[in-house]
Amino acid sequence: MQTIYLDHAATSFPKPPGVAAQMQRYVEQIGASVNRGSYDAAQQVGLTTLRLRQRLGRLLGLADPAHVILTPGNTWGLNLLLWGTLHPGDHVLVSAMEHNAVMRPLTQLARRGVTFDRIPCDAQGRLQLDAVEALLRPETRLVVLAHASNVSGTVQDVAAVGAVCAAHGIPLALDAAQSAGHLPIDLAALGASALSVPAHKGLLGPQGVGALLLRPDFAPAVEPLVSGGTGSASDSEDIPPYLPDRLEPGTPNLPGIYGWEAALAYLEQVGVDTIAAHERELSTRFLDGLRTIDGVRLYGPDTADGRVAVFSLDFVGQDNAAVAARLEEAHGILTRCGLHCAPSAHRTLGTFPRGTVRLSFGWSNTAEQVDRALAAVTAVSAG
Numbered sequence: 001m002q003t004i005y006l007d008h009a010a011t012s013f014p015k016p017p018g019v020a021a022q023m024q025r026y027v028e029q030i031g032a033s034v035n036r037g038s039y040d041a042a043q044q045v046g047l048t049t050l051r052l053r054q055r056l057g058r059l060l061g062l063a064d065p066a067h068v069i070l071t072p073g074n075t076w077g078l079n080l081l082l083w084g085t086l087h088p089g090d091h092v093l094v095s096a097m098e099h100n101a102v103m104r105p106l107t108q109l110a111r112r113g114v115t116f117d118r119i120p121c122d123a124q125g126r127l128q129l130d131a132v133e134a135l136l137r138p139e140t141r142l143v144v145l146a147h148a149s150n151v152s153g154t155v156q157d158v159a160a161v162g163a164v165c166a167a168h169g170i171p172l173a174l175d176a177a178q179s180a181g182h183l184p185i186d187l188a189a190l191g192a193s194a195l196s197v198p199a200h201k202g203l204l205g206p207q208g209v210g211a212l213l214l215r216p217d218f219a220p221a222v223e224p225l226v227s228g229g230t231g232s233a234s235d236s237e238d239i240p241p242y243l244p245d246r247l248e249p250g251t252p253n254l255p256g257i258y259g260w261e262a263a264l265a266y267l268e269q270v271g272v273d274t275i276a277a278h279e280r281e282l283s284t285r286f287l288d289g290l291r292t293i294d295g296v297r298l299y300g301p302d303t304a305d306g307r308v309a310v311f312s313l314d315f316v317g318q319d320n321a322a323v324a325a326r327l328e329e330a331h332g333i334l335t336r337c338g339l340h341c342a343p344s345a346h347r348t349l350g351t352f353p354r355g356t357v358r359l360s361f362g363w364s365n366t367a368e369q370v371d372r373a374l375a376a377v378t379a380v381s382a383g
Contacts, residue, residue, distance in 0.1 A: 003332040004369045008362030009150050009178060009310045010336055011200045011207065016266035019259045023206065026258040033251050035231025045254060048261055053211075053244070055264040059272070060176075060195060061186035062213045069212040069247045070257065074177050074198035075101040077212035080247065081173055081194055082106060082144070084222040088113025090141040093132065095156065096121045097149045097345040102175060115139075121348050124301050125154035132164050142171055147185075148178035151345040151358070152300030153283075153310035155179065162191020171218050177201055182279060182308045184272050193218035202275075204267055204363070205260030209253045219243060226250070275363050279309040282361045282370050286311065289374035295381040299349045299356060312340075312349070312356035315381055323380050324357050331376035335359050 005013050032041035034049050053065035062068060071077040082105045086092065094102060096118040106116050117135050120128045132143075143165050148155045158174060165172040171193035179185060180195075181202025187195050195213045199205030214222060224239055228249035233240040240246050267275075283304040290298060290311075297314040301307040315323045324337035338355045339346050346352035359373060 001332045003328070003334055004365075004372060005334050006359045006361060006365070006369075006373060007334055007336050008201070008365075009340075009358060009360035012181075012202065012204050012362050012364075014364060015206065015259070016204050016263055018262040018266060019204070019206065022262040023255040023259040026255050030258075033231070034254065035245075036251075049252075049254075049257055052257055052261040052264065055261065055268065056197075056211050056213065059185070059264065059267070060180065060197070060213055061188050061190075062195075062215070064216060066243045067214045067216055067219055069214060069244050070252055071196075071210045071212055072208060072253065073200075073210040074175070074196050077196035077210050078102055078144075078175060079105050080212055080225045081196060081222065082109060082142075083225050084247075085142055085171075086114045089139060090114050091137045091139045092116040093119055093135055093140060093143045095119050095127055095145050096348040097125050097151070097154065097156075098144070098146050098342070099150055099175065099177070099345075100341045100343070101177075102144055102146070103344055118344065121154075123349065125149050125152040125299075125345065125349060126301075126306070127156050127161065129157060129160050129164075132161055133168075136164075136168055136170065140168075140170055142173060144173045144175065146175045146178070147180075148176075148182070148308045148310070149300070149342070149345055150178050150310060151312050151340050151342050151351075151356070152349060153178075153307040153312075153360075154300050155183065155306050155308060158190045158192065166191050171221070178308055178310060181267060181272060181275065183276050187213060187215065194222075199256065199260040199263070202362070203260070203263060205263040206256045209256035209260055212247075214243075222247065224249070270363070278363060279361055280304045282365055282367065283307065283309045283311075285367055285370045286359075286361070286374065289371070290377070293374070293378050293381055295383075296377060299351060309361035311359045312351065313359065313377070314351060314354070314356050318380075318383060320355055320357050326380050327357070327376050331372070331379065333359075333373050333376045 053068040173194040180197040327333040
């Protein structure tokens with residue numbers, strides 16, 4: 001039985017042509033480090049790393065590639081943002097739909113004197129926008145939002161929040177793990193000061209690498225989380241004062257950088273608008289089919305508007321974990337069951353602690369696969 005991969009919210013699969021080949025090329029033919037030599041191979045690595053920053057800047061709306069900080073992943077980037085920006089006495093606003101990549105560091109910071117409030121969301125996971133301004137305090141230093149939910153697929157009205165933040169002079173930071181590569185994003189147009197992404201989800205790259213994009217007027221507020229060698233300013237034991245070196249200590253994941261650069265080249269060729277339209281068609285097809293199935297409850301928007309292709313289902317009267325196992329074993333449908341590292345989102349949606357079965361579509365999925373998934377959901381919903 002041929003399986004159908006419907007767990008793109010966890011990681012994209014398969015990767016585009018060229019990603020694995022470029023990673024192998026780096027390991028077998030190049031091998032040099034970045035900023036650690038002037039010989040040809042080291043120069044090639046430097047140019048590939050620069051091209052990656054440039055591609056990310058073009059894709060996400062940041063002109064200066066020096067402000068594209070490469071990280072070991074989205075969680076690392078969000079920790080750099082939070083730990084590097086917040087101090088005892090500071091206050092933060094987050095949505096009630098955040099992932100633990102934001103909530104766990106904030107919970108740690110709360111033990112050190114940082115406070116936070118959750119902006120309430122409705123039953124579909126949408127922010128109650130009128131609550132944003134009411135929750136701001138004189139000591140509010142940052143607003144952090146998941147652009148799109150990894151549980152319900154809900155896309156927040158970030159531009160509206162950005163306008164409120166701009167009026168009060170408060171930076172807005174985005175966790176774009178579920179939106180980057182799935183939706184067109186322009187950091188400046190959204191009013192965001194910072195945006196963190198992983199390579200391996202909608203941006204179609206490998207695991208173990210990501211980026212934190214910082215608007216130039218906000219970047220000085222972020223202190224280094226880790227320090228060490230950068231291959232630059234080697235005569236000094238102080239951290240270099242300039243970006244990206246100030247926030248990029250140590251040797252980066254160069255096989256990952258080579259793979260990600262190839263993935264972004266592919267993404268540029270295809271176009272995010274094309275991917276977004278394709279995933280919207282899949283979403284519409286799935287939602288239309290879902291309405292005809294009894295015994296299944298959808299959480300999140302029930303149309304393709306205001307969402308990405310991430311769907312949380314509750315199989316009424318059944319154990320969702322058992323349902324997920326049957327979807328794989330009997331039908332070859334690969335999903336993810338549980339709380340998805342986002343207990344706050346599940347509490348907001350009313351699915352905590354039971355959790356949901358999550359199906360998430362990506363660029364590689366087809367209409368025929370959506371139909372097969374719907375047939376499988378119909379079969380298992382009968383018990």
